[in-house]
Amino acid sequence: MNHCATHILRRLPRHTRTCIAQRTFLSPVHNCHETNHKLPYSSASAFASENAATSSVDAKEASFFGKMSDQWWNKTGDFRALQALNELRVPFISDAYIAYGLRGPSQSSQRALRQNSPFPLRNIKILDVGCGGGLLSEPLARLGATVTGIDMVEESIRTAEQHWETVKNPTSTQGDIEYLHGTIEELALTRAGDFDVVVCSEVVEHVSDVASFVASVSQLTRPGGVTVFSTINRTICSFAGAIVAAEYLLRLVPRGTHHHGKFVTPEELESFLRNNGFTVRMKHGALYNPIIRRWTCSAFDAVNYFVAAVKAEDAADQSR
Amino acid sequence: MQSLWGMQTFRRRLSSNTTKVLRKSYDIVIAGGGLVGSCAACAIASDPLLQSLRVLVIEPREPKIWKASPERFSNRVYSVAPGTRKLLEELSAWKTVEALRYRPVRRLQVWESASEAAISFQQPRLDEYVSYVVEDEVLASAVWTRLGELSSQVDVVHNLSAKTYDLPSRRNDMHKKEAGSASRDDSGREDRVKIVLSDGTQLETSLLIGADGPSSAVRQAMGVQYLNWSYDQKGIVASLQLSEAQDNSVAWQRFTSLGPIALLPLDEKRSSLVWSTNTEDATRLLALSDEEFLDALNQALWEEQDKKQLAGRALEYLDRFIGKFGQRPANFQQIPPTLTAVDKGSRAAFPLALGHATRYVVPHVALIGDAAHRIHPLAGLGVNLGFEDVTALRAALRKTVACGAELGSLPHLLQYETQAQRTVVPVMAAVDSLHRLYSTQWTPAVVLRSLGLNLVNACEPLKGRIMQHASL
Numbered sequence: 001m002n003h004c005a006t007h008i009l010r011r012l013p014r015h016t017r018t019c020i021a022q023r024t025f026l027s028p029v030h031n032c033h034e035t036n037h038k039l040p041y042s043s044a045s046a047f048a049s050e051n052a053a054t055s056s057v058d059a060k061e062a063s064f065f066g067k068m069s070d071q072w073w074n075k076t077g078d079f080r081a082l083q084a085l086n087e088l089r090v091p092f093i094s095d096a097y098i099a100y101g102l103r104g105p106s107q108s109s110q111r112a113l114r115q116n117s118p119f120p121l122r123n124i125k126i127l128d129v130g131c132g133g134g135l136l137s138e139p140l141a142r143l144g145a146t147v148t149g150i151d152m153v154e155e156s157i158r159t160a161e162q163h164w165e166t167v168k169n170p171t172s173t174q175g176d177i178e179y180l181h182g183t184i185e186e187l188a189l190t191r192a193g194d195f196d197v198v199v200c201s202e203v204v205e206h207v208s209d210v211a212s213f214v215a216s217v218s219q220l221t222r223p224g225g226v227t228v229f230s231t232i233n234r235t236i237c238s239f240a241g242a243i244v245a246a247e248y249l250l251r252l253v254p255r256g257t258h259h260h261g262k263f264v265t266p267e268e269l270e271s272f273l274r275n276n277g278f279t280v281r282m283k284h285g286a287l288y289n290p291i292i293r294r295w296t297c298s299a300f301d302a303v304n305y306f307v308a309a310v311k312a313e314d315a316a317d318q319s320r
Numbered sequence: 321m322q323s324l325w326g327m328q329t330f331r332r333r334l335s336s337n338t339t340k341v342l343r344k345s346y347d348i349v350i351a352g353g354g355l356v357g358s359c360a361a362c363a364i365a366s367d368p369l370l371q372s373l374r375v376l377v378i379e380p381r382e383p384k385i386w387k388a389s390p391e392r393f394s395n396r397v398y399s400v401a402p403g404t405r406k407l408l409e410e411l412s413a414w415k416t417v418e419a420l421r422y423r424p425v426r427r428l429q430v431w432e433s434a435s436e437a438a439i440s441f442q443q444p445r446l447d448e449y450v451s452y453v454v455e456d457e458v459l460a461s462a463v464w465t466r467l468g469e470l471s472s473q474v475d476v477v478h479n480l481s482a483k484t485y486d487l488p489s490r491r492n493d494m495h496k497k498e499a500g501s502a503s504r505d506d507s508g509r510e511d512r513v514k515i516v517l518s519d520g521t522q523l524e525t526s527l528l529i530g531a532d533g534p535s536s537a538v539r540q541a542m543g544v545q546y547l548n549w550s551y552d553q554k555g556i557v558a559s560l561q562l563s564e565a566q567d568n569s570v571a572w573q574r575f576t577s578l579g580p581i582a583l584l585p586l587d588e589k590r591s592s593l594v595w596s597t598n599t600e601d602a603t604r605l606l607a608l609s610d611e612e613f614l615d616a617l618n619q620a621l622w623e624e625q626d627k628k629q630l631a632g633r634a635l636e637y638l639d640r641f642i643g644k645f646g647q648r649p650a651n652f653q654q655i656p657p658t659l660t661a662v663d664k665g666s667r668a669a670f671p672l673a674l675g676h677a678t679r680y681v682v683p684h685v686a687l688i689g690d691a692a693h694r695i696h697p698l699a700g701l702g703v704n705l706g707f708e709d710v711t712a713l714r715a716a717l718r719k720t721v722a723c724g725a726e727l728g729s730l731p732h733l734l735q736y737e738t739q740a741q742r743t744v745v746p747v748m749a750a751v752d753s754l755h756r757l758y759s760t761q762w763t764p765a766v767v768l769r770s771l772g773l774n775l776v777n778a779c780e781p782l783k784g785r786i787m788q789h790a791s792l
Contacts, residue, residue, distance in 0.1 A: 075730070084731060090723045116368045118721050139724025167511070167726060293731070 062153060064256070065132075069155035072133020073163055081252050081288055082202065083135055085230075088286055088295045089201055089306065090139045093228050094120045096308035097197050100281050101226035119144030119174065127195040127220055129184055130203040134160030134177065138167065140199075141175040148195070150180045150187060157181045185212075188219040195220050201230040205263050211272055218276035223313045227278060230286075230306045234263035237302035250290050266305055278309035342475060342521060346376045347727055349515060349525040351482060351538050353379030355456075356689030356706035357531030358463040362411045363714045365470040369721045370714070375474045376525070377467070378517070380481035390421075394455035395557045395666040397584055397592045399425070399571070399700030401451050402791045404707040408462065412469075416462035417454055423585045424449040426569040429656075430773075433576040433623065434761060435631035437770035439777040441787050450571070450787070451700065453584045453592065459703075477517070485528065485541035486514035489682040511726070513684050527728035528685045529713070531706075534675055536691035542682050548675035548694070551755065553579055554602035555670050555697055556595040558613075559663035565589050572656045573698070575758040576620055580698045583656060591657065593617070594697055602669050610662045621656060631767045638771055642778045672696055674752055676744075680709075680737040684728035688713060693744050695751050699790060705744050712739040747789070 071077045098114050101124075114120040122144030128137045131149030133156050141147045141164075151157050157179045164177050180187065198221045200213075207213045221227055232242050239260050246252040270280050285301030288294075348364060350357045361377050364370045400408075400422070408414040428450050431438035441450055467474060488511045513528040530538025539546060560583070562568065568585040579596035586592050595617070597605065605613060675694040680687045689706030716736035717727075725732055757769050776782055 086725060087719075087723050087731075090725075118369050118372050138726075142724040142726075 064254075066153050066155045068254070069133065069153060069159050072135060072156065072159050078252075078254055079133070079135065080293065081246075081290075084288075084293055085201075085286075085295055086136065086139050088297060089136065089228075089230055090143070092230075092282075092284075092306055092308070093126075093140065093197065093199055094143055096228055096282055097121065097124060097226050100308070100310045101196055101224065103224050117144075121145035122175070124196045125194065126197045126199060127184075127187075129198060129200045129217070130206075131160060131179065132156045134163055134179065136199065136201055137177050137179075138164060141168075141177045143174075145175045145197075147175060147177045148180060148191075149177055150182060150184060152181075152183060154181045184216045184220060188216045192219045193222045196222060196225045198225070198227045200227065202232075204229060204231045204269065205258060207262075210264055210268070211275075214269075214272040214276050218278065218311065221311045223311055225311050226308060227273070227311065228306065228308045229269060229273075230304065231269070232258065232263045232304055233302050234260065234265050235302040238263055238304075241303040252288075252290060266301060266307060269307060270309075273307070273309045277312045279312065280307055280309045282306070282308040342376065342477060342523065343374065344522070345512075345524045346475075347373040347525065348375045348527045348529060349513070349523060350375065350377045350529045350531055351485075352530070352532035352536075352689075352691070353377045353381075353476060353478075354531060354533065354689070355459055355463055355703060356710060357529070358460075358467050359407075359411070359413070359707060360529055360531060360688060360710045360713065361474045361476075362413060362463060362466045362470060363407070363710050364717065365467075365473040366411055367714060367718065369718050371473055373473075373727070376523070377474060377476045378480060378482060378515075379476060379478050381478070383478050393559045393586050393590055393592070393663065393666075394457050395559050395592065395663075395668055396456040397453050397557075397586070397594075398456065398459060398703045399451040399584060400454050400459070401701070401704040402449065404704045405452060407707055407711055411466055413462045413466040416465045417452075417458055420458045420461065421455075421587070422458065423453040423587060424569065425451045425453060425571045425585060428571045428573070430573045430575070432758065432770070432773075433574060433620075433626045434628050434766045435770040436627075436635055437631070437773040439773050439783075441783060443787070444784075451791075453571070453586060455586075480517045480519055480521075482537065483516045483518050483520075485538060486516075487528070487541055487682065488513065488684050490541070490543065511684065511728075513728075526684060526726065527717075530685065530687040530691045531689050532691055534673070534690045534694045536687065538685065539677055539687055539691050542679070542685055542687070544677050544679040544682070544687075546675060546677050548673060551596075551672045551674065551696060552599055553596050553672040554599050555672055556593070556597065556602055556605055557666070557668050557670070558593045558595075559586065559666040560591050560593055560614075560617075560659045561661040561663065562589050562591060563658040563660045566657060568657065570656075571700075574621055574656075577626060577759070577761050578620075580755075580758065581617070581620055582698070582700070584700075590663075591659070595620075596672060596696070596698065599671075606667060606669055610664070610667075613667065614659060614662055618659060626761065628763050628766050630763055631770045634767050635770055635774060638774055642774075674748070676748060680740055681730070681733035683730045683733070686713060686733055686736060688740075692740070693748060695748050696755050698755060699747075699751050701747055701751065701790065705747060708743050709740050712736050712743070715739065 068078065072079055075083070098111055098120060102110050104110070120143055121140060124145045126140050126145045126147045128140065128147055128149045131137045131151050132153075134149055137147045137149040137160065149157075149160060151160070160179050168174070168176075198217050200217060204210055204213065217227055232238050242258055243260055247255045247257060266283060273280055283301070284306050285298040286295050286304040286306060287298045287300060288304070289296065350361055357377060361375050364373060364375055405414060408417065426442065426449055428441040429438065430440070443450060467476065512524045512526060515523040515525065515528070517523065528538060530536050530542075532538055565588040568588055568591065571585065572583040574581050578598055578601055581596070582594040584592045584594070595605070605616060608616060673694060674696060677687055677692045680692045688709040690702070692709065693705060695702050695705070713736045716732050716739070719735065720727060720729065720732040723732075757765070760766075776786070
């Protein structure tokens with residue numbers, strides 16, 4: 001498996017490549033926006049009422065992100081660090097898919113073709129869970145993928161749709177995006193096993209029940225498909241970095257974006273993934289440099305980290 | 321002869337390109353189809369990740385047809401560094417240079433008029449060269465021939481220039497002024513550069529590349545600061561005949577009090593001259609007859625009256641000192657070739673200046689080549705820096721595409737700017753300092769620079785480093 005990985009990684013920038021080759025990795029900023037969509041519960045109203053009993057934080061976050069929904073594409077706004085994260089997460093997703101998710105005959109020639117193509121994700125169906133304003137959906141579509149973006153916040157979905165209308169290039173061979181307002185539990189009822197790749201970037205740290213969230217992700221992923229998670233570790237470092245520094249000292253993201261108790265460690269995430277028929281293939285840390293405003297890959301995964309996992313071919317009904 | 325020089329297909333390409341119907345919208349528009357602009361177009365169109373982009377080159381001049389003549393050499397030549405050759409080889413353009421003509425430079429010999437100090441640069445391996453002397457027209461037709469081969473991806477329009485550039489960054493500024501300082505959402509705004517050509521054609525593009533030379537209109541539209549000063553000097557160029565056929569593979573450069581004189585080999589019997597001198601002297605030299613000019617040149621190359629005695633003595637001591645510690649550098653007593661004639665009509669002069677744009681990029685716009693930076697020709701690095709920009713820009717664009725980012729988005733363009741300025745600024749500073757160091761005749765400065773030059777000459781590892789930097 002590592003052969004494939006190294007092969008694929010040649011397309012990455014050198015520093016990224018090194019980190020990935022070491023199988024340590026990077027991760028993103030506190031992509032606070034994604035919060036809302038992650039909710040594992042079935043509908044917005046059900047979600048709000050159900051959470052009222054356990055915690056009101058999610059509902060507050062949902063309305064908070066609703067208010068920020070016109071900020072997604074502001075190049076100097078609160079989502080700047082998240083925008084910059086694309087430099088790492090887009091190649092990570094496409095490399096993970098090309099390394100582990102291809103199916104059908106002659107995979108090595110497919111792999112070579114895709115690696116040298118400007119559209120490495122052509123004809124691949126990707127679900128972007130918690131797509132927000134479409135910051136990640138758009139680049140994936142530009143790489144040729146057919147993207148479904150889903151988010152709990154209706155205003156964000158509207159922003160995403162409008163933005164894609166203005167920037168999409170109808171004559172190009174790039175893929176297209178459909179944006180859905182709703183939860184992945186609802187989507188799993190109608191589109192189970194429909195996606196080659198399910199991406200949950202900066203989402204699980206906002207989800208109240210990670211186990212059932214991962215179960216839905218598993219239902220939506222086709223057998224042999226890939227899921228990519230990027231999130232924040234639950235460590236002292238992440239408290240200092242993602243909350244104290246990012247929200248209070250440097251004001252990279254608005255206060256209240258993240259809650260340390262909801263962060264998920266790689267071990268926990270891995271065990272959820274394993275229980276749902278996934279095998280983790282790539283894991284790396286990521287660090288953000290607020291001065292040059294760029295992310296770099298790192299072996300240090302105590303703050304942000306990325307995980308890519310492959311669903312077993314026969315795991316169709318292993319997920320609960 | 322024509323087919324040998326490979327120009328016929330080239331000509332056909334040009335005419336077919338000019339009649340092409342333009343699209344309304346391009347991914348990339350390159351303003352200026354000179355060497356660097358055309359090379360950028362080739363680099364984009366031959367890259368596997370970028371070749372699906374639709375590119376337009378706007379060239380205000382007529383398509384240039386080179387009347388190939390093995391007897392006549394262009395008076396405008398470039399010293400092509402090994403790094404630039406590598407790029408051209410990668411783009412399959414160097415093969416045209418090889419089919420036409422070029423002259424490898426095995427050794428670069430630098431000396432000065434105020435002392436005996438001298439330095440010579442040479443690659444350690446015999447099959448490696450310090451640089452390649454290539455005529456402007458040869459280099460241009462190499463790049464243009466390649467561009468013609470790529471005409472399915474690159475449109476070229478001739479005899480037209482852009483009347484206006486409407487840049488998104490400027491539009492946004494205006495919006496901001498109208499809307500006060502309230503932060504605005506960028507969505508819904510057209511983030512494209514709008515261009516109106518001189519015939520009224522309207523175009524749109526995601527990325528505008530300004531390769532339109534030192535007085536770049538793109539740079540003016542960007543509104544970036546441009547630092548520049550004139551050296552109050554002119555470069556006189558000419559093609560010179562040598563007294564006899566010889567292994568002409570050394571580039572000679574002599575620093576005189578008025579400016580450096582360079583002789584670059586063209587073939588066994590010819591060399592090309594680049595003589596930098598002050599404007600007044602240049603006017604005088606241009607007015608001379610060919611014979612008088614030749615006398616003046618030989619005098620400038622050979623005259624000894626500027627020599628400082630003190631510097632000579634200091635160099636003697638240094639020489640003995642170096643001799644005690646190790647091998648003295650092989651003392652090339654080789655002398656520059658004797659010049660016997662100037663090719664008729666080959667004399668011309670151009671003004672020398674330094675210029676540097678403080679920013680090379682704004683959203684959806686990037687400057688390359690002379691539009692971004694212009695240096696003194698004394699090290700022969702100007703065009704090489706331009707080609708280096710092409711390499712850096714291509715890397716940044718590859719990254720943009722690999723990340724699925726919008727073409728022309730600022731974070732990726734900034735990576736190009738950082739990379740390019742890391743190369744350009746040190747070279748620019750070094751060349752400008754060299755110019756200043758050698759324009760003085762003040763004895764202490766002469767002594768120090770002479771000692772410095774000979775010390776560097778004795779220190780092979782240091783010379784290797786310098787050459788590495790200058791080969792880009």
